[in-house]
Amino acid sequence: MSEQSDTVTNKGSISPGGHGSGSGESPEPVVSGPEKAHVRRAGRAGVVSPWEKSGGQEGTSVKSFGAPHRHATKPLERAEEETLPSRRRFLAGAVGLLGMMAVSSCSWEEFFQQQFQRMTEADLEAVVERLRAEYKEKYGKDFVVGTEGPLDGTLFGYALDIQRCIGCRKCVYACVEENNLARTPEQIQYIRVLRFKDGTMNLEESEIYYDPEEVPEDGYYYMPVQCQHCANAPCTKVCPVRATWTEPDGIVVVDYNWCIGCRYCMAACPYQGRWFNWGEPHVPKEELNTQTHYLGNRPRMKNVVEKCTFCIQRVRKGQYPKCVEACPVGARKFGNLLDPNSEIRKIIETKRVFRLKSELNTQPRFYYFFAT
Amino acid sequence: MERSGFISSAVKRLVTGPPLYYAWVLALLVTAVVGVIAYTAQLKQGLVVTGMTSFVSWGLYIGNFTFLVGVAAAAVLLIIPAYLYEFGPIKEIVIVGEALAVSALMMCMMFVTADLGRPDRIWHLIPGLGILNLPSSMLGWDIVVLNGYLFLNLFIPGYILVRAYQVKEVNMKFILPFILLSIPWAVSIHTVTAFIYNGLAARPFWNASILAPRFLASAFCSGPALIILLFQVVRKYSKFHVKDEALFKLAEIVAVAMAVNLFLAAAEFFKELYSDTHHLAPLEYLYWGFHGKGSLVPWVWTAMAFNIAAFVIFLIPKTRKNFVTLNLGAVLIICGIWIEKGMGLIIPGFIPSPLGRVWEYVPTTIEVLVSMGIWAIGLLILTLILKIIIPIETGEFTRAGRVAA
Numbered sequence: 001m002s003e004q005s006d007t008v009t010n011k012g013s014i015s016p017g018g019h020g021s022g023s024g025e026s027p028e029p030v031v032s033g034p035e036k037a038h039v040r041r042a043g044r045a046g047v048v049s050p051w052e053k054s055g056g057q058e059g060t061s062v063k064s065f066g067a068p069h070r071h072a073t074k075p076l077e078r079a080e081e082e083t084l085p086s087r088r089r090f091l092a093g094a095v096g097l098l099g100m101m102a103v104s105s106c107s108w109e110e111f112f113q114q115q116f117q118r119m120t121e122a123d124l125e126a127v128v129e130r131l132r133a134e135y136k137e138k139y140g141k142d143f144v145v146g147t148e149g150p151l152d153g154t155l156f157g158y159a160l161d162i163q164r165c166i167g168c169r170k171c172v173y174a175c176v177e178e179n180n181l182a183r184t185p186e187q188i189q190y191i192r193v194l195r196f197k198d199g200t201m202n203l204e205e206s207e208i209y210y211d212p213e214e215v216p217e218d219g220y221y222y223m224p225v226q227c228q229h230c231a232n233a234p235c236t237k238v239c240p241v242r243a244t245w246t247e248p249d250g251i252v253v254v255d256y257n258w259c260i261g262c263r264y265c266m267a268a269c270p271y272q273g274r275w276f277n278w279g280e281p282h283v284p285k286e287e288l289n290t291q292t293h294y295l296g297n298r299p300r301m302k303n304v305v306e307k308c309t310f311c312i313q314r315v316r317k318g319q320y321p322k323c324v325e326a327c328p329v330g331a332r333k334f335g336n337l338l339d340p341n342s343e344i345r346k347i348i349e350t351k352r353v354f355r356l357k358s359e360l361n362t363q364p365r366f367y368y369f370f371a372t
Numbered sequence: 373m374e375r376s377g378f379i380s381s382a383v384k385r386l387v388t389g390p391p392l393y394y395a396w397v398l399a400l401l402v403t404a405v406v407g408v409i410a411y412t413a414q415l416k417q418g419l420v421v422t423g424m425t426s427f428v429s430w431g432l433y434i435g436n437f438t439f440l441v442g443v444a445a446a447a448v449l450l451i452i453p454a455y456l457y458e459f460g461p462i463k464e465i466v467i468v469g470e471a472l473a474v475s476a477l478m479m480c481m482m483f484v485t486a487d488l489g490r491p492d493r494i495w496h497l498i499p500g501l502g503i504l505n506l507p508s509s510m511l512g513w514d515i516v517v518l519n520g521y522l523f524l525n526l527f528i529p530g531y532i533l534v535r536a537y538q539v540k541e542v543n544m545k546f547i548l549p550f551i552l553l554s555i556p557w558a559v560s561i562h563t564v565t566a567f568i569y570n571g572l573a574a575r576p577f578w579n580a581s582i583l584a585p586r587f588l589a590s591a592f593c594s595g596p597a598l599i600i601l602l603f604q605v606v607r608k609y610s611k612f613h614v615k616d617e618a619l620f621k622l623a624e625i626v627a628v629a630m631a632v633n634l635f636l637a638a639a640e641f642f643k644e645l646y647s648d649t650h651h652l653a654p655l656e657y658l659y660w661g662f663h664g665k666g667s668l669v670p671w672v673w674t675a676m677a678f679n680i681a682a683f684v685i686f687l688i689p690k691t692r693k694n695f696v697t698l699n700l701g702a703v704l705i706i707c708g709i710w711i712e713k714g715m716g717l718i719i720p721g722f723i724p725s726p727l728g729r730v731w732e733y734v735p736t737t738i739e740v741l742v743s744m745g746i747w748a749i750g751l752l753i754l755t756l757i758l759k760i761i762i763p764i765e766t767g768e769f770t771r772a773g774r775v776a777a
Contacts, residue, residue: 111492115503185420192727203728204653204663225727234574240511241496242503260496261419261489263429264511270574270726276429276489279420302418303489360573 148316150249157337164331167222174326179297182281190308227273227308228364235265253295407745428733433487435714444476445562446595479750577654592629594709597702627686654720678708
């Protein structure tokens with residue numbers, strides 16, 4: 001854990017807008033680099049962290065939240081459904097074929113690539129093959145680009161215990177690493193941790209650049225915000241080319257190869273759950289996560305929108321999202337809303353829960369709750 | 373044979389003109405080339421070269437786009453009195469207005485394209501080949517109405533001018549339905565553009581139903597104001613005659629539109645200030661500054677002062693009918709509405725951000741150069757169109773005349 005903390009510290013902190021030439025002129029200083037170190041120090045400097053005493057670790061280990069059943073009815077996944085086993089076999093044996101893909105023809109194929117939902121199984125196989133070759137060429141690593149479809153009878157939901165969150169931002173950095181988020185030119189972070197003074201919930205008075213020696217701080221509470229995976233999502237509605245949509249298991253995804261970069265979805269999102277690669281996104285080669293999904297954490301290109309996918313590359317294989325695993329106090333809960341015995345259902349049914357900006361009727365599948 | 377004859381004499385007309393014409397075209401070409409070079413840099417590096425951020429994700433490009441949609445709409449709304457009520461003076465203006473609409477639409481499309489992160493994927497918008505997300509995306513609808521409007525504005529004057537060139541009577545039975553269609557269509561382009569912003573509950577500054585009416589009111593100010601100036605230039609440098617009366621009539625329309633515009637703004641001010649909710653924040657940012665930030669404050673008060681001053685000028689008959697004050701008023705309105713319906717509309721929509729951050733936006737040099745380049749290309753298109761169509765309209769440039777010459 002402390003090793004991870006060190007890595008995180010060096011990465012600097014939130015630099016929301018500070019990119020390129022514009023940053024120098026920005027009235028608000030760009031907060032980045034080691035000088036704005038974070039609370040993760042708390043865990044390693046010999047200080048006894050509150051969370052170490054709390055022992056609230058339940059639910060953070062990797063365990064399956066439900067047996068994966070294949071989905072049978074949704075038309076979108078029908079093609080995938082029939083072909084998945086063969087695709088897996090295909091991917092397993094594909095390494096030898098990589099050299100056959102010529103780079104020049106790749107870009108041509110990329111240009112004429114269809115939208116994800118319109119691709120046939122053969123199209124998709126070819127695309128995955130091409131992407132793997134591209135990544136191999138670019139990063140010198142073998143990537144897994146998964147195309148796992150939604151699981152039958154699964155609707156993902158998330159709950160965050162606002163009382164337990166200590167504002168350490170370990171989820172933020174675990175997410176950055178898991179999802180291959182751009183480190184430069186603009187550091188993208190899917191999770192924003194807002195710090196509120198006790199007794200207020202005014203977003204405009206919240207702080208994201210808090211920087212104490214140790215968390216939690218007296219007189220404050222914390223509320224991490226990420227994509228809320230709304231059932232009535234305003235972002236997917238506005239997209240002029242249907243490059244973003246809600247999957248049958250409730251995950252709101254983006255086809256990075258179909259997005260035209262108009263950023264209308266960013267204007268439409270009430271939670272700032274969407275991010276844009278203003279320049280060519282860069283991730284150090286040694287920090288790349290090669291376990292990816294087509295609709296998830298595969299390496300991105302410049303000038304397209306991206307967002308939290310509940311770690312689609314993990315959850316469709318029965319793992320928890322990385323932020324759930326990373327939380328040292330067990331404040332993050334995840335599971336299947338359709339399973340009456342799931343932890344998430346128990347929380348929603350028995351705890352005091354609320355959803356952010358519920359007056360907008362976005363119907364998030366992301367709940368905040370008070371455990372006690 | 374005949375077509376090539378038209379093209380060669382049209383080209384001849386385009387390349388001949390007084391020294392001032394050459395200087396004007398050259399200046400536009402140079403600005404356009406600088407803009408294209410700046411855009412190449414943007415294409416290469418991505419939108420990182422702009423001042424836009426994940427907080428303020430639209431800026432100067434979309435601001436200009438919004439302003440120009442208004443210009444395009446208003447230019448054609450002048451058709452209503454001209455064609456339907458046979459009001460003489462304005463009828464002469466219509467062809468010029470449509471030329472302005474066409475060039476404004478071209479600028480709109482260039483601005484939107486400049487704002488796209490992936491212009492290489494623009495074909496994704498073509499139905500069939502790609503996916504145009506109708507009926508749910510307002511941006512999709514805007515693409516439909518803008519292109520339809522462009523077609524109408526090329527087709528209607530195109531038909532009339534072809535008849536004039538051939539010295540034939542215009543078949544009103546054929547063209548009238550198109551003219552009638554273009555009237556609601558002009559309203560629709562600005563309404564749909566307003567709906568792009570209006571429909572977003574995440575942005576309380578835009579999420580007010582008064583937005584579309586305000587768009588139309590302000591368009592009726594800036595469009596005719598531009599035409600007042602344009603027309604004086606046209607009649608000075610060509611044989612195209614227009615009575616002063618027509619210009620004064622336009623100024624009168626502007627005065628009424630500005631009164632409505634100011635009234636609607638006041639209504640919005642009242643609602644926000646009196647109810648004093650969280651939704652006041654963007655307006656506060658725009659007019660007074662918010663959390664110590666307020667780079668738009670001087671701009672928006674300038675716009676307010678310009679609009680009120682122009683309103684007074686256009687309201688009083690004496691100043692309305694004096695060309696010095698008339699032109700001053702027109703310039704004030706164009707600047708005022710450009711600020712109000714450009715940056716003054718787009719930027720506060722993003723400030724504070726949905727999670728309460730106040731992150732300001734300042735356009736970069738590249739953004740300014742690209743925008744100037746697009747304006748230059750638009751004005752060049754307008755100049756060249758007018759250079760061809762005005763002689764046709766005045767009867768100097770006809771098939772018969774060309775044959776005789």
